Amino acid sequence: MRSANAVTLPVSSYEPRHFLSSVAGGVATVTLNRPEKKNPLTFESYRELTDFFAALKKDEDVHAVVIAGAGGNFSSGGDVFEIIEPLTKMSTKELTAFTRMTGELVREIRACPQPVIAAVEGICAGAGAIIAMASDIRLAASSAKVAFLFNKVGLAGCDMGACAILPRIIGQGRASELLYTGRFMRAEEGERWGFFSRVCEGPVLEEARALAAEIVAGPTYANTMTKRMLAMEWAMSIEEAIEAEAVAQALCMTTNDFRRAFEAFAQKTKPVFGGD
Numbered sequence: 001m002r003s004a005n006a007v008t009l010p011v012s013s014y015e016p017r018h019f020l021s022s023v024a025g026g027v028a029t030v031t032l033n034r035p036e037k038k039n040p041l042t043f044e045s046y047r048e049l050t051d052f053f054a055a056l057k058k059d060e061d062v063h064a065v066v067i068a069g070a071g072g073n074f075s076s077g078g079d080v081f082e083i084i085e086p087l088t089k090m091s092t093k094e095l096t097a098f099t100r101m102t103g104e105l106v107r108e109i110r111a112c113p114q115p116v117i118a119a120v121e122g123i124c125a126g127a128g129a130i131i132a133m134a135s136d137i138r139l140a141a142s143s144a145k146v147a148f149l150f151n152k153v154g155l156a157g158c159d160m161g162a163c164a165i166l167p168r169i170i171g172q173g174r175a176s177e178l179l180y181t182g183r184f185m186r187a188e189e190g191e192r193w194g195f196f197s198r199v200c201e202g203p204v205l206e207e208a209r210a211l212a213a214e215i216v217a218g219p220t221y222a223n224t225m226t227k228r229m230l231a232m233e234w235a236m237s238i239e240e241a242i243e244a245e246a247v248a249q250a251l252c253m254t255t256n257d258f259r260r261a262f263e264a265f266a267q268k269t270k271p272v273f274g275g276d
Contacts, residue, residue, distance in 0.1 A: 035071025077126020119208035
């Protein structure tokens with residue numbers, strides 16, 4: 001459900017109230033910006049982030065997204081006093097509306113056509129860990145510590161799609177351990193388990209932006225199709241996936257970028273993609 005203040009402008013001209021955003025070179029950077037409390041989420045920031053990612057579907061100027069946190073931490077999850085405490089006083093109907101709203105953020109991150117890269121450093125916990133999990137690629141600073149803390153506050157680990165998505169990233173047994181115990185997974189372990197693509201030696205935000213720029217320099221339509229296929233094929237048999245990919249690849253072959261790539265290969269030069 002979209003909020004009354006849903007984003008209607010291109011995100012490049014939109015000024016969010018509850019996080020920072022900027023667009024440069026086709027890359028949108030989203031920065032969770034409450035560093036004094038390790039960037040916790042509030043009811044308002046959940047809604048605004050959801051609207052922001054939904055708006056990306058119609059933004060032709062953004063071709064990749066980086067999401068990070070300010071002040072050396074990614075996000076500590078839902079704010080204890082601004083979310084957790086009010087939840088203890090809500091009715092079942094109100095609680096269900098809230099949990100569906102938080103799940104909508106995951107849907108929009110996964111549904112936006114642009115690849116989303118999480119640049120994780122420091123604390124990445126609870127809903128913050130879910131945002132990283134929902135991203136397409138995760139890079140870590142050596143300081144990164146990830147925990148799905150729901151059981152620490154008496155909640156099931158099956159929140160915002162965690163029981164569906166996390167096992168697909170790190171495997172059923174490892175996901176089960178993290179969701180049952182709520183313990184922290186450090187950067188090196190996360191890389192070893194496949195949660196992080198890599199642990200960065202330099203500043204993780206810089207490396208995430210460099211990776212995003214590399215993606216932006218590629219064929220936009222093909223990247224969008226790749227993300228769509230990665231999402232759709234979770235629910236397909238191998239035979240269905242082969243057929244879906246045949247159609248998707250044929251569509252990519254009709255683009256000008258496919259022709260540009262062939263001509264560059266024939267001329268032994270690097271292709272310059274135009275996004276069409």
